[in-house]
Amino acid sequence: RCRLCPPQRALRAAAALRRPSEEQRKEPAPSSSQHHFDSHPADEPPEQGTQDPWASYTGQDGQESEDSASEEQLQHRILAAALDFVPEHGWTAEAIAEGAKTLGLSAAAAGMFRSDGSELVLHFVSQCNTKLAELLEQEQKLVQLGETQKKTTDQFLRDALEARLRMLIPYIEKWPQAVSILLLPQNIPSSLSLLTSMIDDICHFAGDQSTDFNWYTRRAVLTGIYNTTELVMMQDSSPDFEDTWRFLENRVADAVNMDNTAKQVKSTGEALVQGLMGAAVTVSTAARARR
């Protein structure tokens, strides 16, 4: 086969493809891979060898992994553009087709994705999680620099969950459809992993350093709070979703109380045991002294 093909292929690539890869050349592979639901980036690291993908022919492998990285990028751009059309078309292949059209591509490019719109929803959820993690990290930096006060646990959890749920507001009308897509059997592994990593992030930034069973309990409770609040939000018609935030406040307060109670019970139990041991030693010493 012709060895001249790779650079030829590079020249023929559409402008839409060339632009982002030139921006990408300076940055390393996107760090959102921890939130990424696709297995593709794990297989083909895009930072092989060449810095200038379009000039010299560096080898078939290098070229191929560059191509797959830029294909990934293009797919992300199409999905990002498609989000604007979700309020009108829902989470469907039609929204993806409209998104492709705004990038100057034919609507047939939507054929790259599955026809049930799952990839659009998963992309959006992954994006929201990344934004949340960045938000929490920024906040943590500010606290470390001493510019803001450290929040109490329940305030922190409330704010983190509220910030995350507010990202759904522009799409709240079509969100029930998105939830149903996330619950499709073929999507459950991806959607579950996105959910657990988001909750893990929140717990981590909340300062959870437990090494016992509490690690699981805390995350399970938080997941429950998030899911129920999401459901409440979907049928909430109050101005700026006040009812939802009040519901969230109550749930978080309950959870933190329960946590405190558990700690209290544990420490009370320990104190009781110590007390009994002390009493037993006192009684036995007194009995021995009397003899």
Add this chain to the structure above:
Amino acid sequence: ALARPARGLAAHGETHFGFQTVSEEEKGEKVYQVFESVARKYDVMNDSMSLGIHRVWKDVLLHKMNPSPGTLLLDVAGGTGDIAFRFINYVRSVRERQLRRKLKHHQNLSWQEIADSYQEEAIKPLGDSQVVVCDINTEMLKVGRQKAEHLGYSEGLSWVVGNAEELPFGDEKFDVYTVAFGIRNVTHIDLALQEAYRVLKPGGRFLCLEFSQVTNPVLSRLYDLYSFQIIPVLGEIIAGDWKSYQYLVESIRRFPPQEEFKEMIEDAGFLKVDYQNLTSGIVAIHSGFKL
């Protein structure tokens, strides 16, 4: 039983015509004669050779394409119009569904608006979708046009005579390019693929439905038996033409297997190239995007 010669070319300027070796100019002529003679019985023979399964294969191709209204399709080697008619049906039903959904959403429409939407449905039942059927063989096109008249297809359909290696269309005109059971008859497949790349818009999709290598060894032997013993006999009985059907069966064996064809498509510049085997590999759909 017939000996199976190697797939490589004997010498420069020569190519294969079934299991014979002919010069490249001769091949084009001989293929033309084959299809000229089978044109009238083409559909009947398809049904009897594949036991009607070719209809399912073509339906799967359309579902994979999932065209939206407004798509411009180029069907190359589409002679008798099977893909074109299916495309029109698909797009028409998608369009009806779209209009119905629009009506459902706007609950408080005035009578005028409802009547206008009926008008829209009557004027643009296909929503500006168009299919161009291109074939090198005028006999096949003639049969196709008669079928179209007979079945009542008038809108959105064009018939053009043209060579797949040198298409009579400008650059970047079509959203989707399909070739069903035609590309194995082309003398220079790489030229046909390059032409496909040229006429597609950025984001456009290449789809090829073609006979391929059977993956299952047991099925492979049965398939060989069926192909070489039964099909030419059927050809003689139904169409009165043994040699044409002998050629057809041999040309299937000469066509590169799935992976090799996938690489040829990638060489032409297509990205995200993939294939799907149907009926254990008797037929494969290759898909690629011009990105």
